[in-house]
Amino acid sequence: MTEAVSSFTQRYIEDIAIGDEAVVLQRPTTEHVISFLNNGHSGRPANAMNGRFTDPEVAKAQGFPKPIVPGVMSAAMLTRVVTDWMGPMGRIVSLDVSFRRPVMHDDQLRCVALVTDIIGDEESEASSPGLVSLDVTLENDRGEKPLQAAAVVELPHRI
Numbered sequence: 001m002t003e004a005v006s007s008f009t010q011r012y013i014e015d016i017a018i019g020d021e022a023v024v025l026q027r028p029t030t031e032h033v034i035s036f037l038n039n040g041h042s043g044r045p046a047n048a049m050n051g052r053f054t055d056p057e058v059a060k061a062q063g064f065p066k067p068i069v070p071g072v073m074s075a076a077m078l079t080r081v082v083t084d085w086m087g088p089m090g091r092i093v094s095l096d097v098s099f100r101r102p103v104m105h106d107d108q109l110r111c112v113a114l115v116t117d118i119i120g121d122e123e124s125e126a127s128s129p130g131l132v133s134l135d136v137t138l139e140n141d142r143g144e145k146p147l148q149a150a151a152v153v154e155l156p157h158r159i
Contacts, residue, residue, distance in 0.1 A: 010087035013118070013130025013155040020115040022085045026077055028069045030054065030105050036073045068102040075099075078138055078147050081111040085134075086153045093131065093152040101146045108141040113151070129154045 033053055052059045052068055059067045075097050082092060103109070117133035136149040 010089050011085065011155050012158045013132070014158050016115055016118055016130075016132055016155065018115050018118060022081065022113045024081050024084070024111040026109045026111055027106060028073065028077065028103065028109070030067065033067070033069055033073065033105060036070065064102065065104065067105045069105065069107075071099055071102075074103045074138065074147050077109070077111060078136055078149055081113050081136060082134060082149075082151050082153060085113050086132075086155060089156045091154040093154050095149055095151045097147060097149040099147060101144060103138065103140070103146050110139045112137050112139065130157055131155075 037053060052062050052064060053070055054067055056066055059065075078097060079092075079095060082095065083090070086092075114135045115132055116135050119131040119133075132153050132155055134149075134151040134153065136151055137145045138147040139145050
């Protein structure tokens with residue numbers, strides 16, 4: 001089942017099935033990148049917030065067709081798919097992100113979280129955590145997958 005993700009929907013381990021898929025569409029614009037950089041999320045001092053992230057000429061000189069989205073911002077977009085999917089009572093146990101290629105400004109991104117394994121479903125004790133493995137990808141409108149991740153999240157049981 002494919003569904004849109006709401007950041008306030010709580011998932012319970014009993015309601016999850018292998019093959020469930022959540023999809024979020026995103027398009028990081030130049031304005032989004034500048035806002036991200038200006039709010040101190042890049043880990044860089046303010047005077048370093050230009051170059052390949054905001055300047056088309058610098059990006060081209062570095063071999064990119066246009067400015068790129070900072071890697072930490074791309075990872076945050078991918079992580080948000082997971083946190084929105086699991087809901088406020090969920091917990092990320094692990095998240096292993098692989099950067100394959102840069103995300104460009106204005107890329108149309110299809111962010112997908114696919115359930116690949118479940119440990120602790122309705123047959124488990126309610127006191128033990130329910131763990132769900134997810135494959136998570138950002139796919140651009142060129143069919144590339146610039147970021148891929150494997151996540152394990154803990155979901156509550158229904159009581």
